[in-house]
Amino acid sequence: MATMSDTSGSDTSGSGATGAEGGVFSGPGWPRMEPRLIGNPDPLLLVRGVSKWFGGVQAVQDVSLTVERGESVGLVGPNGAGKTTLFNCVCGQLQHESGSIEFDGVELDRLPTFKRARLGIGRTYQRVEVFSDMTVYDHLMVSERARMGTGRMWKDLLNLSSPTPEERSRVGAVLDLVGLADKADVPVSALGLGMCRLVELARALVGEPILLMADEPSSGLDVHETRELASVLRTLQHERGMAVLLVEHDLGMVGEVVDRAVVMDLGQVIADGPFDTVMANPEVRNAYLGVSA
Amino acid sequence: MEQFAGFAIPGVPYGCTYAIVAVGLVLTYQATGVFNFAFAAQAYMSAFVFTLLTEHEHMPVLLAFFLSVVVLAPVVGLAMDRFLFRKIPNTNTTAKVVTGLSLLVGIPALLPVLFGNENLYNTPSLVFNPNVVYFHLFGSPINGIYMSTIIVTAAVLVAVVALMRFTNLGLQMRGAVESRRLVQLDGVNAGGVVAVAWAISSFLAGLAGVLLAPIYAQLQAQDYITLMVGAIAAAAWGVLRSMPIAALVSILIGVADTVAQGYLPTGSVLYSAVLPSLPFIVLVLALLFVPGMRSLDDAKDPLSSVDPPLPPRITASRVPQLDRIIRVLWYALLAGFVVSMLTWMPQNWENVFNSGLAFATIFLSITLITGMGGQLSLSQATLAGVGAFTAAQLANHLGLSMLVGGIVGAALAAVVAVVLALLSLRLKGLGLALMTLAAALFFDNTIFSQTSITNGQVGLALHHNWATPLNLINSNGHEFFIVAMVVIVVCVLVILQVRKGTVGMYLAAMRGSETASSGIGINLTWQKISIFALSGAVAGVGGTLLAIQQTVANSSQFNYQLSLAFVVIVITTGVGTVEGAIQAGISFVVMQQLLTYLPARFGGTSLVFVLFAFGAMNYAAHPEGILEFQKRRWTTRFERLLFKDKDAGSGLNPGGPTVPVSAAPGGVVVPGSSGGDYV
Structure with a gap:
């Protein structure tokens, strides 16, 4: 598997990546976050008392959490805790039964998934979801177009749908960032699982999300690749002001990336705070290890 | 009330004709993971051969039944499994549907080619005499065809439900539906289990075909296909999983049909146009309002990643x-x-x-x-x-x-x-x-x-x-x-x-x-x-x-x-x-x-x-x-012939800027991708 871009660096300390110095984020293809978003005191994502049932099973029980602008939050917990279900509720792939979700001041509850995405929510999936007939480049281009909602049949018929230089530039910048530039024309069906996860990440990033929701992005990656992925996420947060909500079982990676951790167990939030503090919480240790304090 | 009962009761045996097909469809889906569009064609085939043997060859009914239902139907079912459906990945719904449709179109067209294009009439009844009214239920005559349909439907329902719920074979069948490869890892002969399922369901198709044939004056594939669609409507209300619900809804469709026929004026548009569409309307309602029908294709084979991906289009x-x-x-x-x-x-x-x-x-x-x-x-x-x-x-x-x-x-x-x-x-x-x-x-x-x-x-x-x-x-x-x-x-x-x-x-x-x-x-x-x-x-x-x-x-x-x-x-x-x-x-x-x-x-x-x-x-x-x-095959040959010295991609090695799919290092198929599903 190819390594990620040198610009995202081998700096694995989590203390800021070198990507910005490579110019990836400062070019016209990759605008920085608007100041109004950075300075806005309201939380970016506000989840209030959300519950979700599957038949007789309550997968998410009265969950509340916030993600501030530019903040990196880890959503951790054992299998079956309800993390992915909560992700699906936020993105609109599942409809929650009670509670409310706000994103950037907009009530999400009645919005379909595609409109939530266009508001600036990027997403990767626990189970890899790629477009099997498409190349890596096409993945990013379709995401770029979808974000803008510019696809019109009449434009296609009048041959007005060719990629613009700006689109090519943005796609190229993201491919460089995640280290997939040399695989741009490869069909994803020819890629391994780890590469596909990077394609998913790149596809989410090209939409310039304000919030990136990454669901177990390191699954299928080796230790080295996981460190580089952590570095990219940290870079995106620091240099672009992108908020990150990360579901991950690799707690080492979570520790490198996040500012704060929220722990879920059996559908409920059981702890919320700085990562090290939360991990020392007896209830969290009990949930993870099955040992009481 | 008496009038209603008089209209409704004849609908019960009529609904049973749907029920026996519906139970067969659900069994096939439960046991093989295939929604068998060819079920009607299999039923027609057995009825065709049965009628041909009895009416044209003057063979005894039981011997003809043995050959057309006990032997032919399962053999065809086994062949369908061995040569067609076994090759299709569990997750490839399109391939399963298309293959079933090709059999639905092909089998009725093939029979006249094989046996001559003769019209077949008066299929004999298997058990009871169709011309004898055995008893009256609320004033409605129950003849031999309806007697045998009701009895066989009930017997099949009980037997099949028992097979699926209470036997080891049924358990293995349900496991194999999810993933043949996974149950094989547990030591189950998945191929054999699914083959048995196909044999049983094909026997049921043949049985239904022969049992219902005397209802029709002339044997035509069209009647079986229409019957199957009514049965699909019933099966859909059971989410293609519950045989008792499928049977119950079948009977309700039959009752609704006869009741409507009784009350609607014969010259009205409702009678002439809407009534014949009743099963299709029931099917549409099931597809709209039964949540399970929206997630039929959501099941994923945990081992789907071992399916090879499709090669890219040759023109590319x-x-x-x-x-x-x-x-x-x-x-x-x-x-x-x-x-x-x-x-x-x-x-x-x-x-x-x-x-x-x-x-x-x-x-x-x-x-x-x-x-x-x-x-x-x-x-x-x-x-x-x-x-x-x-x-x-x-x-x-x-x-x-x-x-x-x-x-x-x-x-x-x-x-x-x-x-x-x-x-x-x-x-x-x-x-x-x-x-x-x-x-x-x-x-x-x-x-x-x-x-x-x-x-x-x-x-x-x-x-x-x-x-x-x-x-x-x-x-x-x-x-x-x-x-x-x-x-x-x-x-x-x-x-x-x-x-x-x-x-x-x-x-x-x-x-x-x-x-x-x-x-x-x-x-x-x-x-x-x-x-x-x-x-x-x-x-x-x-x-x-x-x-x-x-x-x-x-x-x-x-x-x-x-x-x-x-x-x-x-x-x-x-x-x-x-x-x-x-x-x-x-x-x-x-x-x-x-x-x-x-x-x-x-x-x-x-x-x-x-x-x-x-x-x-x-x-x-x-x-x-x-x-x-x-195109891929011939392109490869021409490329070898004309451009053998060129270091470029080919039909089998789609190079150029792309990586050959089959040769990709560690070329793992993406889990959750459609695998072989081209469309």
Whole structure:
């Protein structure tokens, strides 16, 4: 598997990546976050008392959490805790039964998934979801177009749908960032699982999300690749002001990336705070290890 | 109350005819993971052979039953499993549906070819005498057929439920449905388990076929297919899983039918048009309101990642030099075809090719909806019919030229398609196929059956003045050819432009993963509606062309059976490319013409459908289509021959900028991807 871009660096300390110095984020293809978003005191994502049932099973029980602008939050917990279900509720792939979700001041509850995405929510999936007939480049281009909602049949018929230089530039910048530039024309069906996860990440990033929701992005990656992925996420947060909500079982990676951790167990939030503090919480240790304090 | 009971009670045995088929369908789905569209064909086959042996060979009933049901039906079921369904990955719903449809089309067409094209009447009853009324229930006579249907249905229901719930074999069957490969890792002979399931379900199909045959005066496959659709409606209410619910709903459909017949005035539209569509309406309601029917295809084989991916399209991966040569050859062939049609082509062959162009236009609508949109529609002939009848009626009543009327017809077909899309928004795969099939049957029974619309069996004969200002009818065919060529070129250009544009990218994304597509901001609802509308419009235009070419708009040109056959034909040649649709249209009519030179027994459309059906069975092995497969094969040979020194990609090694799929280091197929699912 190819390594990620040198610009995202081998700096694995989590203390800021070198990507910005490579110019990836400062070019016209990759605008920085608007100041109004950075300075806005309201939380970016506000989840209030959300519950979700599957038949007789309550997968998410009265969950509340916030993600501030530019903040990196880890959503951790054992299998079956309800993390992915909560992700699906936020993105609109599942409809929650009670509670409310706000994103950037907009009530999400009645919005379909595609409109939530266009508001600036990027997403990767626990189970890899790629477009099997498409190349890596096409993945990013379709995401770029979808974000803008510019696809019109009449434009296609009048041959007005060719990629613009700006689109090519943005796609190229993201491919460089995640280290997939040399695989741009490869069909994803020819890629391994780890590469596909990077394609998913790149596809989410090209939409310039304000919030990136990454669901177990390191699954299928080796230790080295996981460190580089952590570095990219940290870079995106620091240099672009992108908020990150990360579901991950690799707690080492979570520790490198996040500012704060929220722990879920059996559908409920059981702890919320700085990562090290939360991990020392007896209830969290009990949930993870099955040992009481 | 007594009157109600008098109407309702006869519905119970009538509903049992649906029930026995519904139980068989559910068993097959539960035990094999295949929704067996061929169930009706298998039932018809056993009934056909049984009747042939008893009536023509004068064989004893029990011996004929043994041969046709106990031996033949399971053997055919085992063959279907061994040679077809076993090759299809669990997750590839499209391949399973298409293979089932090819058998549904192919088996009834094959039987007359094998055994002679004779009409079969008076199938003997298996157990009780159909002419004897054994008792009266609330005043309703229960004869031998209904007696045997009720008893056998109840016995089969109990036996099959017990098999699935309480036996080790049933447990293994349920496991194998999820993933044959996974249960094999647990030491289960999954192949054997599924083969037994196929044998049992095929025996049930044969039993149902022979049991129900005496109901019909003449044995016809059509009756079995209609019966099966009613049974599908019942099975859908049980989410294709609950046999007791399927049986109960079957009986309720039967009761509702007889009660409605009793109360509705016989001359009313409700009686003549809506009542025959009752099972299809029940099916539509199930698809709309039973949540489980929306997630039929959500089950994933945990080991689906071991399925090989499809190779990229050959046109995207062959060496540029060969690409140029092939393009030049195509243009030369096209020019030669046009010149030939306008100069020396005999008139009968010119008519054949003209008809092929009309079919090709209809088939292009399948390329759009299925090849590009990934939506399996079984109602394209219906949409073509909407276009044709609209144009013909506008010409008949308003004196509008068929060419102008065709545009209105295309618009109306697009509107019908949009309604269908709105009803199907939450469906995919099998659910969508069933919804579109129900729509086609609804149109056949309710709209196209109205004399005021279609002029009944005779159809609307076209007049010369309907096709002004051009002389498209009864001429030497040149004018029609030019018009058809213009239409098809416009359609092809539209499709190619859409495919390479943003909407084409959205559709490709939608085919790959609807979840991820909506997650990046694609409005799936709008994309589905758009592609349904465009496909409906193209089908409407094609239907109008077909009506003009054949100088009649007849409901038999646009019935649901042809919708099924059209899908099978296009998928056989290649649903992913426009040339696949065009070659399907041309080869469909050319083969029919060639078969007229054979002895009458082999001639006609029957053998054409058999040939295409057998071709479609290759879909399991070559989901890219026979045409695409052959193109890949020959491209590889030519590349070896002509460019052996070139270090470039090839058909088998799609190099250039791309990495060879089969040779990709660690080339793991993406979990959750469609694997071999081309469309």
